[in-house]
Amino acid sequence: MPVEVILPKVDMDMSHGTLATWHATEGQLVQQGAPLFDIETDKAAMEVEAPATGYLRQVTAKVGDKVAVGTTIALLYAEGEAVEPVTAAPAAASNEGLQPTEVILPKVDMDMTHGTLAVWHVAEGAMVQQGAPLFDIETDKAAMEVEAPATGRLHYITAKIGDKVPVGSTIAYIYPEGLAAGQAPLKTSAPEVVAPPVKIATGQGTRATPAARKAVRDNGMTLDTVKGTGPLGRIQQADVVGQRAVHERPADVQAFSDWNHEPGSLHISRRQGTGKPIVLLHGFTADSQSWAPLEKALGIGSPLLRIDLPGHGKSPKRHVNNFQDLARMVVEAFDDATRDSEDIHLVGHSLGAALALALADIRPRRVASLTLIAPAGLGPEVDAAALNGIVRASRVESLAPWLRRLTATPDGISDDYARAAMRARSDAQLRACQSDMAQALFPDGVQSFDLRPALKRAECPLQIVWGRSDHILPHAHGIQADGEFALHLLTGAGHIAQIECPDRVARIINRMIRSVESEG
Amino acid sequence: MNVQSNPVTSLETNARVLSYAEAIREAMAIAMQADPAVILMGEDIGVYGGAFQVTLDLIDRFGPDRVMDTPISELGGAGVAVGAALTGLKPIFEFQFSDFAMLAMEQIVNQAAKLRYMLGGEASVPVVFRMPSGSGTGAAAQHSQSIEAWFGHVPGLKVLQPSTPEDAKGMLLAALADPDPVMIFEHKLLYKTKGHVPEGSYLTPIGKALVRRTGNDLTIVAGSIMLHRALEAAEKLAAEGINIEVIDLRSIRPIDRDTILTSVRKTGKLMVVYEGVKAYGVGAEISAMVAESDAFDYLDAPILRLGAADAPVPYNPDLERASVPQVDTIEAAARRLVRREV
Numbered sequence: 001m002p003v004e005v006i007l008p009k010v011d012m013d014m015s016h017g018t019l020a021t022w023h024a025t026e027g028q029l030v031q032q033g034a035p036l037f038d039i040e041t042d043k044a045a046m047e048v049e050a051p052a053t054g055y056l057r058q059v060t061a062k063v064g065d066k067v068a069v070g071t072t073i074a075l076l077y078a079e080g081e082a083v084e085p086v087t088a089a090p091a092a093a094s095n096e097g098l099q100p101t102e103v104i105l106p107k108v109d110m111d112m113t114h115g116t117l118a119v120w121h122v123a124e125g126a127m128v129q130q131g132a133p134l135f136d137i138e139t140d141k142a143a144m145e146v147e148a149p150a151t152g153r154l155h156y157i158t159a160k161i162g163d164k165v166p167v168g169s170t171i172a173y174i175y176p177e178g179l180a181a182g183q184a185p186l187k188t189s190a191p192e193v194v195a196p197p198v199k200i201a202t203g204q205g206t207r208a209t210p211a212a213r214k215a216v217r218d219n220g221m222t223l224d225t226v227k228g229t230g231p232l233g234r235i236q237q238a239d240v241v242g243q244r245a246v247h248e249r250p251a252d253v254q255a256f257s258d259w260n261h262e263p264g265s266l267h268i269s270r271r272q273g274t275g276k277p278i279v280l281l282h283g284f285t286a287d288s289q290s291w292a293p294l295e296k297a298l299g300i301g302s303p304l305l306r307i308d309l310p311g312h313g314k315s316p317k318r319h320v321n322n323f324q325d326l327a328r329m330v331v332e333a334f335d336d337a338t339r340d341s342e343d344i345h346l347v348g349h350s351l352g353a354a355l356a357l358a359l360a361d362i363r364p365r366r367v368a369s370l371t372l373i374a375p376a377g378l379g380p381e382v383d384a385a386a387l388n389g390i391v392r393a394s395r396v397e398s399l400a401p402w403l404r405r406l407t408a409t410p411d412g413i414s415d416d417y418a419r420a421a422m423r424a425r426s427d428a429q430l431r432a433c434q435s436d437m438a439q440a441l442f443p444d445g446v447q448s449f450d451l452r453p454a455l456k457r458a459e460c461p462l463q464i465v466w467g468r469s470d471h472i473l474p475h476a477h478g479i480q481a482d483g484e485f486a487l488h489l490l491t492g493a494g495h496i497a498q499i500e501c502p503d504r505v506a507r508i509i510n511r512m513i514r515s516v517e518s519e520g
Numbered sequence: 521m522n523v524q525s526n527p528v529t530s531l532e533t534n535a536r537v538l539s540y541a542e543a544i545r546e547a548m549a550i551a552m553q554a555d556p557a558v559i560l561m562g563e564d565i566g567v568y569g570g571a572f573q574v575t576l577d578l579i580d581r582f583g584p585d586r587v588m589d590t591p592i593s594e595l596g597g598a599g600v601a602v603g604a605a606l607t608g609l610k611p612i613f614e615f616q617f618s619d620f621a622m623l624a625m626e627q628i629v630n631q632a633a634k635l636r637y638m639l640g641g642e643a644s645v646p647v648v649f650r651m652p653s654g655s656g657t658g659a660a661a662q663h664s665q666s667i668e669a670w671f672g673h674v675p676g677l678k679v680l681q682p683s684t685p686e687d688a689k690g691m692l693l694a695a696l697a698d699p700d701p702v703m704i705f706e707h708k709l710l711y712k713t714k715g716h717v718p719e720g721s722y723l724t725p726i727g728k729a730l731v732r733r734t735g736n737d738l739t740i741v742a743g744s745i746m747l748h749r750a751l752e753a754a755e756k757l758a759a760e761g762i763n764i765e766v767i768d769l770r771s772i773r774p775i776d777r778d779t780i781l782t783s784v785r786k787t788g789k790l791m792v793v794y795e796g797v798k799a800y801g802v803g804a805e806i807s808a809m810v811a812e813s814d815a816f817d818y819l820d821a822p823i824l825r826l827g828a829a830d831a832p833v834p835y836n837p838d839l840e841r842a843s844v845p846q847v848d849t850i851e852a853a854a855r856r857l858v859r860r861e862v
Contacts, residue, residue: 211788211820230821230860237788237820401761415736415763 101150208235262316266333273303283350287313297506311433323449377451379477384445408469467493543685562614598624618651633676661832690724729776735763743769788820798827
């Protein structure tokens with residue numbers, strides 16, 4: 001027996017695939033596992049390997065044909081095996097492979113023999129999505145909504161509203177896109193023209209929680225624009241909120257390249273004071289606001305100057321190719337912002353600390369002291385799962401579990417903190433931009449930049465503050481690094497010591513500033 | 521007497537620790553000391569000390585005139601108690617098992633609850649019924665019921681359910697201070713549990729629920745022993761990042777609408793856990809109350825009820841355990857609700 005070559009299902013919700021390329025020609029010997037053909041779906045292209053070794057015969061799908069999943073599109077014959085004439089074409093190529101789907105009156109009740117068609121939700125000839133409400137039936141006991149079994153256009157409706165129809169009857173057909181409804185399917189004995197069905201107001205008959213309905217009302221939306229992800233397709237509040245974000249931000253988070261590149265200089269915010277300014281560089285996915293607890297703990301004194309990294313906070317969303325690119329943007333912004341000061345105290349956290357180190361390396365005379373909090377760039381390891389999780393999260397439920405890795409213990413992140421963090425990340429384009437940046441800086445979950453040479457070269461008073469329970473960047477990087485710096489290891493602190501224990505971090509920074517300024 | 525709110529019971533403090541039974545006894549002793557009108561009535565509450573040793577030595581301290589053993593006739597005993605209350609005494613009547621209150625329904629429902637109304641407000645019935653209730657003791661179907669919802673259906677009664685020793689004492693004193701009949705359902709399995717109990721006299725406000733644990737993901741309303749099971753389940757789920765708000769119902773009638781609705785507006789999800797049979801129970805009342813209120817619009821999932829199986833409480837210990845909500849069943853249901861699987 002020849003082996004059938006079948007169009008595989010390569011995608012969860014794929015019903016058809018387009019044959020893109022044959023890698024072998026009719027009659028050719030192909031080896032099992034060798035590429036045999038390529039298919040394309042709406043979402044992806046994929047190479048399919050030969051299921052067996054043999055001669056390719058009876059190819060029924062041409063390049064460009066749209067073929068239903070599971071269709072046999074060719075046969076592989078073993079050496080010497082007789083090629084049998086095809087009795088029934090294993091698959092009809094092109095549109096002939098597409099079959100209309102029967103719409104059947106289902107048995108929704110144990111002892112039901114007939115159902116009365118109560119309403120059609122879709123008109124003859126209209127498009128319907130698989131799973132969308134198609135019609136309602138009523139039995140002696142219950143009324144029930146029936147969903148469309150396939151996506152396509154509804155044709156040949158044989159049951160009118162009010163008709164009592166035996167269970168199992170075909171009452172209409174759904175024609176897939178690309179298949180003309182020229183001729184009635186065989187089973188349709190007497191397709192009759194049915195009066196246009198009653199039009200149903202949108203949103204009726206949709207499963208949605210009260211909270212989701214309220215959210216829809218409050219936002220001036222309609223339920224039919226929202227896709228439910230709850231049990232039975234129920235729309236829940238988060239679906240509405242998520243949908244609203246999509247409405248407001250056309251860019252999809254998943255479409256990483258699809259964000260607007262914005263020119264312009266980085267956003268700087270300042271607090272007045274006396275003495276040398278403290279320049280603050282926040283970490284990846286944070287923004288200047290994240291310094292608030294530390295600022296409060298530092299007390300009033302030195303002027304503060306916070307830089308929002310590109311694609312963060314209020315700074316423009318810029319593409320960066322690599323760490324050097326990013327460092328260049330930060331140095332430019334720094335030069336601009338500190339024109340009036342001779343030298344400054346520099347404080348950075350995580351990625352911001354790596355940038356601070358790079359800045360000190362490039363502008364050594366401008367930096368009076370350097371404090372690095374949980375700095376990146378001192379080793380390859382990084383918790384990529386948390387990084388990507390934070391970048392991708394589009395709602396607080398998906399963000400909070402990752403945020404909880406930032407602190408020493410998960411309870412360090414309150415629900416309010418998580419909600420505030422999500423609000424700051426509500427811009428889908430910002431998330432897309434940061435995702436892009438994560439790809440550039442942390443490819444394959446590795447810190448692609450190494451600042452250990454810069455650390456070793458640094459000559460200014462330098463200190464590193466690291467939480468011993470940092471789950472994002474291991475504090476061992478600080479212990480192993482070579483250079484002349486003070487290392488403060490904080491017990492009970494995680495990756496964001498400046499937020500977890502701002503008083504301790506502020507004391508360390510203030511001590512450094514006092515000692516530098518008394519020397520100066 | 522001072523009224524004080526009831527913080528989460530804390531065993532860590534060096535505060536005075538009593539058992540639930542001791543706290544009830546202390547309340548009775550304080551009330552009897554302060555007011556000669558307070559008397560105790562019930563079967564075997566004298567020399568024997570009560571079926572669950574709650575009255576214990578009170579007969580020695582206050583004498584048989586004020587700690588009265590009644591014949592084995594719940595209807596008769598309850599009738600005398602109601603009559604005594606009408607004359608101005610403040611009887612505390614103990615049913616050996618709350619199940620036996622069935623025998624005294626006429627006195628509780630038709631007399632105690634109604635007389636103030638029938639007599640145009642000219643009379644009141646300041647009686648307190650103590651109702652040892654609940655399953656878990658292997659006492660089978662006639663001695664293990666949770667019938668508090670029955671009395672929640674009767675206007676004129678107040679129905680309380682203390683979950684901690686502190687509340688057990690405060691509620692009994694509050695019940696004695698109330699001019700109308702009050703039924704206190706004491707859970708048999710709680711009698712030996714311990715907790716902080718303040719010295720002296722204080723009243724636990726009647727009709728006030730208490731948030732025992734705050735959270736944002738789900739509201740669980742539970743009372744009596746179910747509160748403890750719900751709290752334990754909530755702690756387990758906290759390890760999964762699920763934050764559950766647990767409300768101690770405390771008072772079935774009157775019910776604390778505000779505390780429950782406020783919490784549901786916050787969490788959008790509600791589960792009611794109770795030991796009575798699920799159908800027509802406390803959970804049905806609370807579910808309907810929320811569904812009828814403006815908090816309806818905040819619900820983001822169906823309301824769940826966990827109650828006892830629709831069967832008499834089994835004698836077999838495994839079946840008995842399986843017939844009422846336990847920590848693991850509460851935990852599993854809450855997890856499904858929070859994970860939006862319901």
